[in-house]
Every structure is written in structure tokens, then in C-alpha cells.
Amino acid sequence: MSDTRWWQTGVIYQIGVSSFADSDGDGRGDLRGIIERLDYLNDGTDASLGVDAIWLTPVNASPMRDFGYDVSDYYSINPRFGTMRDFEELLAACHSRGMRVMMDLVLNHTSDEHPWFVESRSSRDNPRRDWYVWRDGRSPKKPPNRWKAAVEGSAWEYEATTGQYFYHAFLPFQPDLNWRNHEVRREMFDVAAFWLDKGVDGFRLDLVNFLYEDELLQDNPFRWASRPYLAQLHLHDFSQPESLEAIKELRRLTDGYEDRALMGEVFSDTPVDCVTYLGDGTDALHMSFYLDFVRRRWNAQEYRDSVGWLEDHIPANGWPCYYLNNHDLPRTFGRLGGHKDADAKAKVTAAMLLTLRGTPIIYNGEEIGMPKARVPRRMMDDPLGRKFWPLQVGRDGSRTPMHWSGAANAGFSDREPWLPVDPSHVVRNVERQVESPGSLLDWYRNLIALRRQRAALQAGSYRSLEGMPAGVFGYEREAADDRVATLLNFTGRTIPLPGLGDTLGGLTWSVLLSSHSAVSDLADSPATTLRPYEVLVLGASDPGSTA
Numbered sequence: 001m002s003d004t005r006w007w008q009t010g011v012i013y014q015i016g017v018s019s020f021a022d023s024d025g026d027g028r029g030d031l032r033g034i035i036e037r038l039d040y041l042n043d044g045t046d047a048s049l050g051v052d053a054i055w056l057t058p059v060n061a062s063p064m065r066d067f068g069y070d071v072s073d074y075y076s077i078n079p080r081f082g083t084m085r086d087f088e089e090l091l092a093a094c095h096s097r098g099m100r101v102m103m104d105l106v107l108n109h110t111s112d113e114h115p116w117f118v119e120s121r122s123s124r125d126n127p128r129r130d131w132y133v134w135r136d137g138r139s140p141k142k143p144p145n146r147w148k149a150a151v152e153g154s155a156w157e158y159e160a161t162t163g164q165y166f167y168h169a170f171l172p173f174q175p176d177l178n179w180r181n182h183e184v185r186r187e188m189f190d191v192a193a194f195w196l197d198k199g200v201d202g203f204r205l206d207l208v209n210f211l212y213e214d215e216l217l218q219d220n221p222f223r224w225a226s227r228p229y230l231a232q233l234h235l236h237d238f239s240q241p242e243s244l245e246a247i248k249e250l251r252r253l254t255d256g257y258e259d260r261a262l263m264g265e266v267f268s269d270t271p272v273d274c275v276t277y278l279g280d281g282t283d284a285l286h287m288s289f290y291l292d293f294v295r296r297r298w299n300a301q302e303y304r305d306s307v308g309w310l311e312d313h314i315p316a317n318g319w320p321c322y323y324l325n326n327h328d329l330p331r332t333f334g335r336l337g338g339h340k341d342a343d344a345k346a347k348v349t350a351a352m353l354l355t356l357r358g359t360p361i362i363y364n365g366e367e368i369g370m371p372k373a374r375v376p377r378r379m380m381d382d383p384l385g386r387k388f389w390p391l392q393v394g395r396d397g398s399r400t401p402m403h404w405s406g407a408a409n410a411g412f413s414d415r416e417p418w419l420p421v422d423p424s425h426v427v428r429n430v431e432r433q434v435e436s437p438g439s440l441l442d443w444y445r446n447l448i449a450l451r452r453q454r455a456a457l458q459a460g461s462y463r464s465l466e467g468m469p470a471g472v473f474g475y476e477r478e479a480a481d482d483r484v485a486t487l488l489n490f491t492g493r494t495i496p497l498p499g500l501g502d503t504l505g506g507l508t509w510s511v512l513l514s515s516h517s518a519v520s521d522l523a524d525s526p527a528t529t530l531r532p533y534e535v536l537v538l539g540a541s542d543p544g545s546t547a
């Protein structure tokens, strides 16, 4: 335990800044709103949620055409969220209560309103021309190659002023920086150093495997798939070796500061890339998001396989990082087979998230079971929703304001919020759940508190329990003198657990948590059945230990 770091033992809470808490009544969340809600996140007692770190979605200056992932100045704070002083105050307030702050850092692209791009697009001989990826078309009206943007359509945009195309891996207003230009590379590392000097504890890195593209711009081979983007085997547009090298350099820079961490979004069609960006486990990302998890169906075997794959492939020194939701995905609460038994199922996935080996990330609102909200077309903000509606509704449904209470605007703001609040806030909100034993929030709180108490949960090894009945995912975590086992019933049936004592090695186990019983009612005796969707967390101490 002694050499494990905060980013391994802790729980990270993702805050979608626009939707967390509005302090100045403009209908959009802000930094002071977060400061005012810090007690909810961690007041040092088990009455609060108890998370150890927050990750803020981008807070740099931005026209906000993509939730802030379109930065127009990396060295300043978006005035919609507050001032640099507010940011420093938030940082200090978190640090004073032992919490860490991770910033989102968008290294791959800028906003097209960034002064660098405004200069770059102005003429072919502008000194910043080469800061972005400009090329001639293959012929008049034909882009340089057939690469697609991740959101479909060509990845190239034609600029009549200078007669060339620029490259954008994502949306056309997010031109890719040219990382092959040494000034760009140096500048982006300077940006990282600027925020590390300010005291941020690390970064969530957007699209880390997209920094470099193939220098020769070779076309990707074709493959059969449902959408044009997937119909390319992405050999040349992302996950190039140079991107990993750049992340290794960023790691060396970060290691020059005390106790900071890099957590990366590796966006790919294969989980292999997520592991690749951990390097040898000590020289690249500290953590990379495991995308596979959210693609799995509701089934014990699916999750066991998914965890097993990562445990088998991660480098020996690598550290897993799991999440169930984020601002890009439909909220899990609505994805677990509709609303039937949704709370019970959410308790199963929460227990899995918080007791597996690895760092858990909770997305704000997940802990109270916020559902995917319906956002009418006229209120849509997400460019993907606006572009593909009605075929796709975009990501706004996962970005609506936090439900603090059943009051007007869900207690998020005094004014009409930038996105509508979901009607479920009337019954599903923090104020109600915080006082209700047995609520989903209470369950998250209990799991986090338990995680803090047990060395096995923070840093222990992972072993899948063999011979579990169908529908049950069971595993054991073990640290030097501590053992914890988690049993997750993914079914709506009661399942007997014959021979559990043998499976768990004949030690004396007690029930530490059950999703179906109050902590005060827990039996000391080993469990013999799992009730429908029941979670049991069991604990044993090594009889050989003096602890």
C-alpha cells in the first residue's frame, strides 16, 4: 500500500462544469458553483459522497460549440465559468480538504476561433500556417485523401481563401494541430507546464491517440461496416507511434512535478489501444479509459470477460481505470434495460465500479441515478445532435443540469438553465437521497467509505471466482493482510450459493455490505443465497496476520 498513489486508491468524480451548479444565476454552471458544493463531494465525513478527486470538463476559454472541447485560449479560464482567481480558489479549496483536481486538456485540436488558427488560415505564408495540417486536394474538388472525421463526412475542409484543405479529426470547427511542427509540440507542453505550475494534480487528455496522423497521408484500407467511418481500417489516421512518443514526453514532464497523474481518452475501435497508451506501465499514461466496459450487454459473463481481458492484457505495472458513464454516452441508468429494476441494477454496476481493481470514475448525477433526459430539438446544444437529428439525438441527454432538489430548475440555478432539467428531478434528487438509507446515493457513499477502509479494495490483486452460478459475477481482491470478495447477481432471480466457503478458501467471512440490507442489519454469517440483483461485499482477514 505504501507506494500506491492517490490516483490509484482514490475515486475520481467527473464534473460537467456547465451543468453542475450555477452560482451567478446565468443558467450555466460555474467554478464558484462547484466551490459551494464541495461539502457534498467530500466534507471529511461519511455523510458526504467521499470522492478524492474531481475532473473538470474543459474550463479554458472557448466559444463552447462542443462543451468546451473547442479551446480558443489555453492559458485562460472561460469567463462563462469564472475567472482565473475563481479557478485558483477552487484548487486551494479542494487541496485544503485533501481533494485533487484534474483538468481536461485538449491537445489534438483547437477551436477555429483560436488566434493561432485565425492566423494560420489567413495566408499560405503566415508563420502559423504550419501549426495546422494544410494540404492541396488530390485534384480540384477532391480532398487530399479519403479519411473520414470521427463524426462522419470528410476529415478535410476546403478553404477558398488559400485554396487548400485543413484536417479535422472531429468537427470542422475543431482543426487539428500539426504536432509534427516543433513549435506546436513545444507550445502544448508549455500549456501543460503552465497548469501544473499552477498546482493542478493532473489532466484528462482528450483524444490522446489522435495527435499524429501518417505523414504521407496514406488512405486507410476498406472494410465492410455499418457506417462509413467504421468502413475504414484506421491504420493511418490515428494511433500512430508518434502519438505514444509524445505522451511519453508529456509523462516525463509530469514526473518532474510531485504526485501528478495523466488520464487519457484513447478513442479507438479496439481495447488494445487503451493498453498500448499505458506504455510499460510507468512511462506513458498513468491511466487510460477502458472503453470496452460501456459496450457490454447486461450479463454477468460479459462483464467478467471484459474485466478478464483487461487484467490479462494490461502491463504488469499498469493500472486499470473504469467508468460507466460520461458526458458522451447515454447515461447508464437508462441503458440497463429500461426503467424496470433500474435502481437495483444501478447498485450492481456501482458495486462493480467501486470494488474492482482500478480507479473508478463517477460522472456527476450517476450517483443519484439521473436518467438520460429528453432534450427537444429547439433546445439542443450538442453539434452532433443538431447535425444528425432525428436519426441521432446527440449527447445533450447526458449533460442536463444536476438534480440537487425537487425545486424549480432542480436547485441547479435561479434562472432557466442552458439545457432543460429532466422532470424526474422532482423525485430523484440529492436532497431526497442524501437522507434516505437504501437510496442509490447512500449505496455509492457506503461503497466509497468501505473502499477507503479496506486495503484490499484500494490496492489489492484481482481474482475472478471460478464456479459461480450462472448470472453471478464474483471476484476477490487481496492485499497483504486483507481480503474482500464481491458477488454481483445480474439476474432478477434468487440464486443459491452452495460451497461459497470453499470457493473463498475456507476463511471466516463476514458481510460488509449488502445492497438489500441496512448496514446495521448485516449478518456475520456467510451468505447462502443472493436475492434478485443483490450485491454482497464480504470481508475476511488473513488468519496469519496480526493486524
Ligand code: NOJ
Pocket: 066, 067, 069, 106, 170, 206, 207, 265, 327, 328
Ligand atoms: C472527446 C470528448 O469527450 C468529446 O466530448 C468531444 O466532443 C471530442 N473528444 C472532441 O474533442
